[in-house]
Amino acid sequence: MRKVAIIGVGSSKFGVRNDVNVAELAFEAFKPSIEDAGITPKDIEFVAVGSTGAGAWYEELLPAVVSAEYCGLTGAGLLRCEAACASGSAAFATAYWAVASGQAEIAAALGVEKMREIDTPTMMEWIGRAGYYLWEFHNFGLTFPAYYALYATAHMARFGTTEEDLALVAVKNHKYASMNPIAHLQNRITVDDVLSSMVIAAPLKLFDCCPVSDGAASVILASEEKVKELKVDTPVWVAGIGYASGTANMSKRLDYVGLEASVAAAQKAYKMANVTPDQLDVAVVHDCFTIAEIMAYEDLGFCKKGEGAKLIREGQTEIGGKIPVNVDGGLKAKGHPIGTTGCSMIYELTKQLREEAVEKSRQAPMKNYIALAHNVGGTGHYCYVTILRR
Amino acid sequence: MAVMPSIKSREVKIVQDIPISKTLQFWEALKQGKILATKCRKCGKLYFPPAADCSNCLASDMEWVELSSEATIETFTHVVVRPTTFQQEKPYTVAIGKLKEGVRVLAWLTGFKLSEVKVGMKAKLVAKLTPEGRPTYEFTRPE
Ligand SMILES: [Zn+2]
Numbered sequence: 001m002r003k004v005a006i007i008g009v010g011s012s013k014f015g016v017r018n019d020v021n022v023a024e025l026a027f028e029a030f031k032p033s034i035e036d037a038g039i040t041p042k043d044i045e046f047v048a049v050g051s052t053g054a055g056a057w058y059e060e061l062l063p064a065v066v067s068a069e070y071c072g073l074t075g076a077g078l079l080r081c082e083a084a085c086a087s088g089s090a091a092f093a094t095a096y097w098a099v100a101s102g103q104a105e106i107a108a109a110l111g112v113e114k115m116r117e118i119d120t121p122t123m124m125e126w127i128g129r130a131g132y133y134l135w136e137f138h139n140f141g142l143t144f145p146a147y148y149a150l151y152a153t154a155h156m157a158r159f160g161t162t163e164e165d166l167a168l169v170a171v172k173n174h175k176y177a178s179m180n181p182i183a184h185l186q187n188r189i190t191v192d193d194v195l196s197s198m199v200i201a202a203p204l205k206l207f208d209c210c211p212v213s214d215g216a217a218s219v220i221l222a223s224e225e226k227v228k229e230l231k232v233d234t235p236v237w238v239a240g241i242g243y244a245s246g247t248a249n250m251s252k253r254l255d256y257v258g259l260e261a262s263v264a265a266a267q268k269a270y271k272m273a274n275v276t277p278d279q280l281d282v283a284v285v286h287d288c289f290t291i292a293e294i295m296a297y298e299d300l301g302f303c304k305k306g307e308g309a310k311l312i313r314e315g316q317t318e319i320g321g322k323i324p325v326n327v328d329g330g331l332k333a334k335g336h337p338i339g340t341t342g343c344s345m346i347y348e349l350t351k352q353l354r355e356e357a358v359e360k361s362r363q364a365p366m367k368n369y370i371a372l373a374h375n376v377g378g379t380g381h382y383c384y385v386t387i388l389r390r
Numbered sequence: 391m392a393v394m395p396s397i398k399s400r401e402v403k404i405v406q407d408i409p410i411s412k413t414l415q416f417w418e419a420l421k422q423g424k425i426l427a428t429k430c431r432k433c434g435k436l437y438f439p440p441a442a443d444c445s446n447c448l449a450s451d452m453e454w455v456e457l458s459s460e461a462t463i464e465t466f467t468h469v470v471v472r473p474t475t476f477q478q479e480k481p482y483t484v485a486i487g488k489l490k491e492g493v494r495v496l497a498w499l500t501g502f503k504l505s506e507v508k509v510g511m512k513a514k515l516v517a518k519l520t521p522e523g524r525p526t527y528e529f530t531r532p533e
Contacts (some may be wrong), residue, residue, distance in 0.1 A: 149467035
């Protein structure tokens with residue numbers, strides 16, 4: 001396997017993007033990514049697209065094809081990756097493997113999702129079905145907030161985590177989103193705002209949940225030879241990729257206080273990168289719901305099992321703390337266009353590692369120049385952990 | 391925010407016919423008030439939800455066994471914001487309970503006030519037919 005670098009990244013503005021269709025949204029992320037890389041679409045041999053809602057929450061069944069045509073990529077090797085909310089990371093991993101294996105010199109990972117073309121109950125229906133339709137939705141109507149609420153209830157019962165602790169995650173991530181011009185929700189909120197917001201699936205309330213967002217992100221990857229040839233000044237290297245999966249049935253998980261897939265994926269990624277959690281300068285983790293960020297701290301080894309709430313209470317995951325987490329606003333406030341998120345995480349970390357976060361107030365201080373992205377699909381059905389190094 | 395111009399897509403109604411021939415006994419037993427699991431005759435692994443094939447040893451030689459009704463609640467949630475096809479239902483409580491046989495079941499929990507529901511409490515797993523005649527199962531208050 002060859003060394004692979006990220007040489008260009010781009011992102012659209014996240015939010016309710018009823019001004020564009022899926023291909024137009026993809027273009028908004030793709031164009032800046034190739035300008036950043038200093039290449040043209042014809043230089044890209046292989047494209048992996050992450051998108052989840054094709055034909056369900058937006059109208060195109062083959063979003064990879066319509067997006068590729070619109071971005072001038074027709075002719076390149078092309079596929080769509082589905083790993084639920086980790087589809088963007090699956091696309092990134094696929095593009096990485098294309099280059100690492102020697103099959104392609106330059107590949108692209110493109111995440112694109114349009115979630116706001118249908119109403120909210122229908123969105124709850126589609127996403128709820130994306131657990132295990134036959135055994136968990138058909139008779140029981142599990143929604144995604146409800147799935148994560150099952151984890152929250154168990155974590156609170158086992159470790160004494162409180163609703164206030166969960167609220168602190170939302171408060172932190174909204175704070176950083178307020179400094180991020182591409183974020184969907186840019187308002188700052190308080191613990192009381194979270195606690196007094198409407199109950200969605202107890203104990204989770206509206207402000208414990210990520211918004212339903214449209215957005216696209218694009219990442220260009222290249223071989224070490226191409227990096228030299230193109231004279232890329234600050235390549236960001238892919239140091240490790242770990243992946244794992246969990247059962248379709250929630251009832252078959254080992255417990256409800258963490259995600260087995262996260263633990264396994266993280267171990268693989270740390271091993272491949274030869275990195276330990278204390279070496280990380282910054283991380284983006286999968287905070288689709290506030291409880292998910294607390295479990296991620298524990299599953300990724302930022303603290304011991306059961307101590308996630310303590311980490312957020314002490315401010316250790318803010319800039320200036322032990323490990324700044326989700327300083328782009330996270331899924332919680334930057335937004336979570338499902339198939340885009342994985343690529344969006346790589347976009348953010350690349351900017352952080354290059355120390356060119358446009359807003360200096362949310363630039364994490366760099367010591368080792370090592371960053372981690374953690375992207376979960378479903379309720380722990382899929383997990384990808386990616387470690388980058390400048 | 392201004393309403394953006396758009397066109398309506400063509401409408402499609404989706405209803406799938408989900409095959410249940412391999413687990414038919416399970417669905418029929420629910421109507422008789424029984425909850426069945428399957429057990430692999432080769433490796434002994436117990437399956438709930440019932441499976442016709444063993445994901446542990448890949449054998450397809452299963453026997454049907456009736457489950458006890460005693461469950462310990464491991465976690466739960468109360469679903470207030472509901473999907474389209476559950477709009478007619480009142481907010482409902484979903485729980486995961488562990489049976490003494492070792493398998494877990496995810497189902498609605500009824501018969502308790504929400505404030506009474508605790509992790510670690512006992513509940514009874516029962517088969518039932520919904521008013522519309524749909525076979526299902528739920529946790530409820532032990533006698
Ligand atoms: Zn077996």
